[in-house]
Amino acid sequence: MDKDPQLQLRIFDLNCWAIRYLSKLRQERLSLIGDFLCQEEFDLALLQEVWSERDYWELKKKLCAHYPSSHYFKSGVIGSGLCIFSKHQILDTFLFQYSVNGYPYMFQHGDWFGGKSVGLVVLKIQEIIFNIYVTHLHAEYCREKDGYLPHRVVQAWELAQFIRHTSNGADVIMLGGDLNMHPEDVGIRLLRGWTGLKDSFIAAEQVNGNEDGCTLVPANCFTGKKELQCYPQGIRIDYILYKGLSQYDVRCNSHETTTGTAPKKDIPYSDHEAVMATLSIEKKSDKSQKHFTVEPVLVDILNEARMEVRVGLHSAERQRYSCGRMGILALLLLLMQGAMGLNSVFGGGLQQSFPKFSFSLLGLLAVLIFLISAVLCLFHTIEVKVLQGTEEQMRVALQTIQSKLSSG
């Protein structure tokens, strides 16, 4: 089983912003993305926010010559938006849907409906097993007062745990996606610290494109200028992360982003910039290295993450309590109305003057409030369980890390 001394892979990652009826110039942009992928002949294209399966099938039709193998991950109400196009045969696929992902009643944000997940495909290239992960975490709508931060931290933790537990059979692992976190955010530090993944932007021997590798830049005409007010250069929230396991070394030869508009066109591919990386994989002579090593800094990161989860837990418990109270009030109102109704029917005298219309309108309101409160109370109960469970998982991990560190 003689292997090539060096295998080079070119990876493309983009949040395509392809929401039917909502995203501007969707079809033109998808067509540009397809052209670019055909022309560049990457080994792998990891796409997010391809919300419509019809768009996926059109891309598939266009890309089938250069990317004969592909997979669309289905989840949630409108899909996960995640898909992978590959030059190499996909051998197996698996999907893990995050346990929390915003709220169904936040229609204006809509993340909940997407069923945010991490998708895994397994490839074998020149006898080397690759686990390729693609994901998209919950968006950040307001950095100063980010109510979704606990959910995003839980997602980052579940992503890290999923990668840790599923990657032992692989020689090389790679993750691409819109993580909706800045490089210094606790979720990224947790993910990188817990899995040992390297950031292609930081590790690359050569970097091209936007300054600081930014993928959400003011130069892009589709980007909301308001959200970048504090970041005149833009922000980096899309990543390609990678790691060679015991037998293999992976180096990042180059990291590149697109810069605002597609070459020779006046529109960009998306509201995000694409990330492209060239990785070279080499067999190691020293095979003794462990899959996961533990750094002391991880203890602080995990504690910081637990704190965020606890903040989320308090908020979820408060919301569950509010919904429960509202439901009980609505039920009391209904009971009172029932009693008054019965009284008016059997009490006799009042029947003529009984305000049936406003009475039944009030009843309608009470029933509605009761139903909505009950469903929301159920929802927040699930959220509480997930946050408690995550905190407990983190506690077990922390214990293990600490005993590893103390035993040297």
Add this chain to the structure above:
Amino acid sequence: MDKDPQLQLRIFDLNCWAIRYLSKLRQERLSLIGDFLCQEEFDLALLQEVWSERDYWELKKKLCAHYPSSHYFKSGVIGSGLCIFSKHQILDTFLFQYSVNGYPYMFQHGDWFGGKSVGLVVLKIQEIIFNIYVTHLHAEYCREKDGYLPHRVVQAWELAQFIRHTSNGADVIMLGGDLNMHPEDVGIRLLRGWTGLKDSFIAAEQVNGNEDGCTLVPANCFTGKKELQCYPQGIRIDYILYKGLSQYDVRCNSHETTTGTAPKKDIPYSDHEAVMATLSIEKKSDKSQKHFTVEPVLVDILNEARMEVRVGLHSAERQRYSCGRMGILALLLLLMQGAMGLNSVFGGGLQQSFPKFSFSLLGLLAVLIFLISAVLCLFHTIEVKVLQGTEEQMRVALQTIQSKLSSG
């Protein structure tokens, strides 16, 4: 790193049937279970249907001397019911919640509220890494007309995929739980075929307890006699499955079930019988064996499973369509009512005779039907996505198996 020539582990598995306010003699039975576990000093106790965390904490208090490490898996509205008590330190935990699990409106069955999952804990005993899985699949309420079969097949597939993908780092894997499937059912064949897990009942050198290893037996006073009408001996739906990975060989020395009543008591531990197995783990001399081998029969099993998933898909699509149609009808009724209401307000003449009361009651009904239909339509849309996604995952796996088989 010299290892003991042979490591022996004793495993206990039981569906505890501990539903607060519903299960008969819950506290007495849990106390008996606790006594038995203390007395027998198993290495691992895998429990299902411990629905109340308070019951878990009481068991934990009782068992802490013999089982210092334990974990309760939280998910769904009322928890997963799954917990593990271990003599050996738990190093890591992870939870995968199945994508489908019955319907929230089937209150009488209630499976949906449990958030059925597979829980994983990682142990290290004498330098051997163990991945221990505990799970509980959707119940079967009517074998002749089992509407939940597609959901159970999806769960069995996700369980198999979860084990396949997370077990590569382990030396030995073990699964215990109430799988709610008979040994010859497609889900069990799929799970065993796709993971290579061995059934402790079949592989055991010595078998004790109920005939055919049955775990739901008529002799148990809590078991519904009606559901066992066709099976006078009982059925076997609780399992301990195991596998040694490349470096290790696992043998099952003995397999035992409890038989109706607890020793010297007149009540059983649960409505299920407990399964107990003694496994011995030995280092292999021949390390060449692959982790997962592919048998030609797997093609037929996968095709059979895909067929079940497709049956579920048709049913989910029908239900989504019905809910959508109902929602649209309710919306039309509301619109008509709105038009009539406006007409009565601005039309003048009819105002006196307008039947406000029955009109608003009808409005209430229409709003209720619309809301419920919308939520159910959303729910069945998610179900459709999951079933489609599973079918696609199975298709990819089938393709890989076929190409492996044809390449010899």
